[in-house]
Amino acid sequence: MKIQVTVNGIAYEKDVAEHRTLLHFLRDDLGLTGTKEGCGAGECGACTVYFNGKTVNSCMVLAVEANGGTIETIEGEAQDGVLSRLQDAFDRHHAVQCGFCTAGMIMSARELIHHTPHPTVKEIQDGLEGNFCRCTGYEQIIEAILDATGGYREKEELVYVREQ
Amino acid sequence: MYENNDPKTLTYVGKSALRKDVGDKLTGKAMYVSDMKLPGMLYAQVKKSPHARARIVHIDTAKAEALPGVRAVLTGDDLSYRIGLYIVDKNILAKGEVRHYGEAVAAVAATSLEIARKAVDLIEVEYEVMQPVLNHMDAMKEDAVLVHPDLGSYEYLESSFTPVPNTNIANWTKLRKGDVEKGFKESAYIVEREYDNPSVQHVPMETHVAIVQWGPRDTVTIWTSAQSPFTVRNLFCHTFSLPLGKVRVIVPAVGGGFGGKAGIHLEPLVACLSRKAGGLPVKFQATREEEFSLLPCRSALTYRIKTGVSLEGKILAQKMEMFWDAGAYADYAVNVTRASGYSASGPYEIPNAWVDAYTVYTNKPYGTAYRGFGHVEFHWGVERHMDLIAKIIGIDPLEFRKKNALRPGSITLTGEKITAHTGNVIACMDAVAKSIKYGKLTAAEKRREAETGKKIGKGIALLQKAPAMPSNTATAAVIKMNSDASVTVNIGLTEIGQGSTTALAQIVAERLGFDLDKVYVKLEKDTESDPYDWQTVASKGLLMSGNACILACEDMLRKGYAVASHILKAGVEDLAHDGERIYVKHDEENSISWQKIAVGYAYPDGESIGGPLIGVGSYIAQGLSNLDKQTGQGKPALDWTFGAHGIICEVDPVTGEYAVRKIASAFDVGKVVNPSLLRGQIVGGMLQGLGTAVCEGYIYDEAGHLLNPSFTDNKIPTSRDLPMEIETIAVESSQIDGPYGARGVAEHPMISVAPALGNAIQSAVDADLLHMPIRAEDVWRAMHNHHPIDNWITKTPTGSCRSDPAARRHTPDAAISP
């Protein structure tokens, strides 16, 4: 089936098999491999993208469903090579380790900030619940989002116990 | 390698420098093997066994071969290679017999993933199902079904392992120190009990994936999501009898490893498919479900500890028996057994010790390395046991630990003497105890209990771990100066998210005195262009590669000084340098910039000297020795990292539901190189440990089918599962041979989270827990003295998770005498 979609502001017209997921369409047909597959079953959030203004697990959306729609992915997050506020905060707070969850995490964080501009820690935890991260333990991701939304209070990373 | 690590004089070491590897990860540009596509690339799929143990009667691949788009089909009969890290016991594809649910029996490469999947569906396999042996304790019995009847004929690493032919014992590690029987006789108390944990999955967010191209003249290129490119190359070449120079292993960005990607996994199979398909590149990526059963997991453990204690609370003797469930293949499990064997007591001095640690084959997906390398599992037993003993002899659990903890002068199980520079476990314990106000409830906590009806408990657990590695483990670093006076560092250590790249760049910048922005570290690893590194495992990276980097810096400086000494007409001992130039100490105007000598210096008349400045540093573990096979004595540990967790937990005394209110974690890291990186390792490891403490675990039916091979029923912690409060504490007692005094800490945060939680829950509601994970139902059962659910192998395929309590082989109750 022929579909028209706008991805990160670029219009595409593509022939796509009905059973192709949006995730594979983005990764394989458009070469936008920033969006990852962690489970293919709607559980891990690695494939989270914006679809018509809402976050979805793109592994659980058919590409044909996106016909006429608008998609935004991690590749559209930085503008003119300048990191977004969120990306910059993720960098400063060490919110990225292996990086495999990062694209989905940033999409979910953006959606959270969109409907809750100044989230509490609890609201951030709730908003990211669908995005697994096996590396960071989430703490520094939460801090990055707090920072990007003006709610972060500077604190010591560690308590030190040194030899006398 | 620390001459000076005074924070006041350090520029980069000790500071939270930004990560060197995240630029591309933040924008989606970082290239993982999952993202790669090569011209002409084929896609592979495997046919997997639905049975735990069966004879393969016949495989019919005709229909699959006839499917348009299929380029290669392989079965076990086509391949005559066996692989194995320490015991060569695994066929690339099952041959004659399948030994676990999910084992690969046939494989296909086709022009698209869909065709490959269809082809796999078309392969027909006739099995004769056989009775599996599933429980590792059953597998120890004399009349047990043998998973590997031919064990006696397998090739294995004889210096370290002892398989027992005609049994299911893949390895038997022994350790004997002092005289345990005498120790028990002198003891006032003897406390014996058994502790369990099930198999769990690493769950890297990127599943295993490899692309292999078997090119002309047997030159093979492998792109793989792996932790240890050189190990992949070595084992690959060993398997296929290829010279090392013909095989190139490339590791781009890796989406998490945690030990699951340490060895060699998909690469040989994918290589065989590529060769069969005429040399086209072939890609295979495991699905999440395959990650759970085709690829390895962490071994289950049953740990029996018998401890003799004096009236005053000194441990006099301890007998430790470990039964490690290898699953169908030995892989790393034999080495987990070995490393756990020599560390089995945790951070305590045991004057008379006896360890028998067995690796036991069963018909289940096999075990491999997992963050902590056995220490997460056995510390569950050790640290629950320490609380139990303290309770029985009536002394404070911390006091009891303190009496027996390793301290300078103590002798470890293997006979190594602890010094002031080994690290300080008591300082870690005291720090977390203080942080959680151990031993009492605060007024606010009491008020909270009254208001909520919940019970608050506090628990502590200590831990230790040294890298488990061969005595000749080595690594190297090459530092190349670019003509703009920046440097590029090549090391074989992979960046799997742990952040070594950044820490090593800081060490290089510090040692060279260069701007950190001028230090680049090559991220992608390539066995053809990067210097050798044994493996990215064991928390050895910072110490060993850090030292190699320091040596390489010194080499480069030396070479730079030699050139400058000519140009400046001064002795090298009269020279000094900064980030810009080398100058004469007593005549600072007389200098030459790094830029001018970076790739060779040309005098005004055109005559030239020097050449590209390249520093090389090699580092090999020093002073280690193999362990005596009968007594386990020797020196296996490069460095010990000690630590402790303290947990405040709130438990519903009726339902057993609980929440972690606070966790404090302290590690003696020697020297903090980067606080943010360290905190990332601590919190990430802690939560991974909490996952295995709270909910993770493989569940099988009685036929050996894995019942929870996906995220639906194999949950991992989410952002909502973080403890309410987290405190991370760094103790710094310098490691003399560590870079700036640092030692490794990547695995340690995951260790001992579970026992700290178990101890906290027990202190809240007196639920005596013996197995991980601790589900609400387990707490409920323990509180009400109901039989524990032992549901790791269940009665019925469709559901019941209750097995007959009488089926438990050993009474887990504490036996106390006199």
Place this chain on the structure above:
Amino acid sequence: MIHQFSYMAPTELDDLLALLDTTKGGFKLLAGGTDLLVNIRNGLLKPDLVIDVKRIAGAGAITYDVEKGLQLGWATTINDIISSTEIAKHYPLLQACACDLASYQVRNRATVVGNIVNASPCSDMAPALLCLDASILVATATTRKTIPIQKFFTGVKQTVLQPREMVVGITIPSHTKDSKGVYRKLKRIQGHDLGIVGVAVAMVEGRLRIAVSSAAPTPVITDDLPLDVSAPDALYAVERIINPISDIRCTKEYRRFMVSEFTKRLIQEVRA
């Protein structure tokens, strides 16, 4: 995904219903896809045709009327429920259940209708809909009927729906509006998980009702109980309707215990 199918997305409800009537071969309706696409991926369903129901104007509408109550479209998502101020005001139990369903991005896609048509014993929306006397609007090309939700589920993953029937909406009557209700779900982790058991207690027109999920082949509800029902009587009423099994998530003993414990606690909460 390996299984191939064709895809249609009608833009008029009549066309859609006509398509259901005439299409040959197996078909499945696609709303949020959070169950359907997982099942196709896992090879459990192999439809020839997938019919997208979301392209029809008003598919996701939420309308509230003091007299007629609440009307949900066949593609109203779980997050639509959560963000509706009217539902927050008049049907808080519906929101309480919605908030506990899966993760945020799944809730952006998952629909209320999908959650009940799927008829999982662990449906999160069913307890609320049962308590609130919801009725299911079912249509074919030629017929329309209304089925009370109490009669909708017939077994594990089974409903009264006939092959060519489609749920075209859910009505929640005005007499259950402004009912106080609370929901509690036992999970293995704090994050998104299927319920091990779920209990909803609602106070409707001065009487109590208790709905339970994951403890019987279908979600179930008690008869109405007096507001001051004693704990033993309430537990007896619940005991009679549940029939829990042991599975890999939990044993039936614990399920039974937790249902009764949640019931006791929620009754107190709802009375408070």
